[in-house]
Amino acid sequence: MHYILKYFNDLTEDQLTKLKNYADLLCEWNTLINLISRKDIKNIFLHHILHSISLLKFFTFKPNTSILDVGTGGGLPGIPLSILCPTNNFLLIDCVEKKTKVVQDIIKKINLNNVNVIHQNVKLYKGKHDYIIQRAVMSFKEFILFTKKNSHNETCFIAYKGGDITQEIKGYENKLEIFNIHDIIKEPYFKDKKIIVFKK
Numbered sequence: 001m002h003y004i005l006k007y008f009n010d011l012t013e014d015q016l017t018k019l020k021n022y023a024d025l026l027c028e029w030n031t032l033i034n035l036i037s038r039k040d041i042k043n044i045f046l047h048h049i050l051h052s053i054s055l056l057k058f059f060t061f062k063p064n065t066s067i068l069d070v071g072t073g074g075g076l077p078g079i080p081l082s083i084l085c086p087t088n089n090f091l092l093i094d095c096v097e098k099k100t101k102v103v104q105d106i107i108k109k110i111n112l113n114n115v116n117v118i119h120q121n122v123k124l125y126k127g128k129h130d131y132i133i134q135r136a137v138m139s140f141k142e143f144i145l146f147t148k149k150n151s152h153n154e155t156c157f158i159a160y161k162g163g164d165i166t167q168e169i170k171g172y173e174n175k176l177e178i179f180n181i182h183d184i185i186k187e188p189y190f191k192d193k194k195i196i197v198f199k200k
Helices: 002-007 013-030 038-057 078-084 097-109 140-150
Strands: 066-070 089-094 115-119 131-135 156-162 176-180 193-199
Touching: 002 013, 002 038, 013 038, 013 078, 013 097, 038 078, 038 131, 038 156, 038 193, 066 078, 066 140, 078 089, 078 097, 078 115, 089 097, 097 115, 131 140, 140 156
Parallel strands: 066 089, 066 131, 089 115, 131 156
Antiparallel strands: 156 193, 176 193
């Protein structure tokens, strides 16, 4: 929690409690279902929760808009973002049913009213959203290919990426905003972490 307070020192007690409870539940469930790497569980706040909400240091969702989190796994980045963005509506989608059941349980236990989750392959999902996000689930080109049907003229696509992204953004270079997370969050883990924003 130290890292959250270091970079997000204006959160309410309720938000901090929800983030803590989310981390506890995710750790608890992770002993039964592999949601995040078990060797990485001790870094849940730095590598997963802070990484998820780092987007908000560079980008602001318009109020009362809908956000689709593709391949949410254990609820990342959708749940941490939904805690910090209570006026937005989040839909979390994953093709692994046992993961969506875990996320449903977590949402209920921490009393999140702006989040829903569905078990479906995003290739078959037809709903449209204002923002579509993914955290290291697929290549950037695949992400756009599979989710462009879920967009409208104003939709914004957001991808969390690490390492060399040169090949996967080829052809999109002049259409993207790319943020280096380490510019603001000065922890070594974020040195090669980026956020890519694409507006049609």
